[in-house]
Amino acid sequence: MANLSADHQLTAVERQLLQNAAELVPYLQNYATKIDEDRHIPDEVIQRVSEAGLFKLGTLKKYGGHEVSIRAMVEIISEVAKGNGSVGWVVQIINGNNYTASLSLPSEVLDSVFNQDEEVRFCSVLGPRKAVMNKVEGGYFVEEGFWGFGSGSKHATHALLNLLDAESMQESKGFMLAVVPMSEVTIVDDWYTMSLKGSASNSLKMKNVFIPEQFVVRQDMIDMDSSPVELKGLDRYKPYVNVISAITTGISAILGLARGAVEYFVEKAPHKGITMTIHTSQANVGHIQYKVGLAAMKVESAHLHISRTIDNLEYHVQSGEKFTLKEFAQLQTDIAYAAMLCWEAVDMLMAESGGSVIADSNRLSGIFRDIRGGANHALTTASTGLELYGRVLMGLPPQHMITLGAAAHFVK
Incomplete structure (x- = not known):
């Protein structure tokens, strides 16, 4: 599935990392059963991911990392998750946390942690x-x-x-x-x-x-003595570190799982019939075509909400202009709503996949299980995000800790 308009916004290095992730997808898919049975990612898989540079997306260049953009991080990690949900989740968490650490910690602490031979995760x-x-x-x-x-x-x-x-x-x-x-x-x-x-x-x-x-x-004290407009370079992102965490450690793997579900269903549909009917190919059945189209649009709509979040964040970071409370609540709600759309798309395809989809070995079954857990994460729970947006729209104070903290410091 195309990444909509994201590719042209990536640098040459970011596109290469995206290609590295895409090349790993079949390799990761082959490890799905072992990963689930062992309840951890095998060392050889971790090594392959590391060799592809995919644990250094959020690490600063001064420490040997790639320091990719937030947009690139979402695209690259979502590609990894198409190969395996657990690997995508771990790659997402480690890179998001490395980025959070880079924004949160004093330079002398970063030096002491990252200036070592071992890859920091x-x-x-x-x-x-x-x-x-x-x-x-x-x-x-x-x-x-x-x-x-x-x-x-x-x-x-x-x-x-x-x-x-x-x-x-x-x-x-x-x-x-x-x-x-x-x-x-x-x-x-x-x-x-x-x-x-x-x-x-x-x-x-x-x-x-x-x-x-x-x-x-x-x-809550990170660079709050300075207004966002006074900050320079990467420091401009520091006031927004909590909402950035929701993007970098929350939504990427969910998006990738949903993209992978649509691709897998489309790949299998022409060769799969519908039991107890005359249909020998799901791809030729009208209601299946409708469901695939709707599922694909849900995933692409989720990507648009994520892109809007990143666009709005980047605008305020670069301009130094403060968010309104509604704008800031919308950032968080966009991410939670995107997670809901992705889950709905996978659930819809699951329902059209017949009885064989319940097998643990079925790739769509694995995606279904993984995305359900991912969408229940505190940073991506739709009910919490939608409640937040509804409260703010109706003039009530936010209930979410991230928005409450932001409102006290850099929301007008």
Whole structure:
């Protein structure tokens, strides 16, 4: 399926990375059963993805990364997800987190983390189930912490963990992010799911861990002493890091899964009949043609909403003009609505695929399971996003933590 108007907006390097991702698709599809059965991505697959440069999309150029645009990140990662949902999800999470870290952390911390031979990969959890920590001399002491779900943690070198519980987040309207080497984190083997099985999104825990103060940053204070118009270069993106996270760690894999579903159905339809009917080819049946057209339009409409989000974000970043509350709420709702459209498209194709689609080995079955889990992520849940937009349109205060934090600082 064409990427609508995205290709001409990518640089030569970004187009090459997109091609690298496309070449991996058949390879990843062949690993689908093993990935689900093992509940993690095999090392050889991680190595192939790394060799293709696909773990360095969100890493700054000064640290050997590609520092691609947000638009390019969506396109490249969605291509990976066409090969396998779990791999796409992990690639999405690691790149989004590396980008978030680059926008959030002081330069001296970034230098200490990224200036090493090992490829740096961040996992993250922004909503702790338990976080008991105290401010001590020189930093913070985490007595006990439990975070779920740590997607990509099995393949990460560092974790970006929020040290504030839900009540503290509501009070501060932001996060307290700590950079923690994975050697200090215990991965809990509790990821037994129907969806994104290979993402190994296990829970993470820490007990009696000291974190130096320079490795902890409050997101609600990032560059808020400066207005967006005073910031330069990549720093201009810093005030918007939370909503950027919704794009870079939320929607790309969902879009790719839906694109892959349409392509797979279209590929199989000419050679698949409809049991108990005279139809020998789904492709020749009117109502199937209608459903394929509708599903494809839903996916393409989702891409248009994502593109609108990126366009609106880029305009405000470059101009320094503040968002209205409605505009900012629309950013978040566009992403959640896009996820809903993608899920609806896959669900529609699933319903027209006959009884054989329930087999675990059926590619569409895997896509169906993976996209259902992905669309339930807190950053892409449609009901939350639509509630947010409806509240703002009706003059009510937003209920979403990201919008609440933004309204306090850079929304007019």
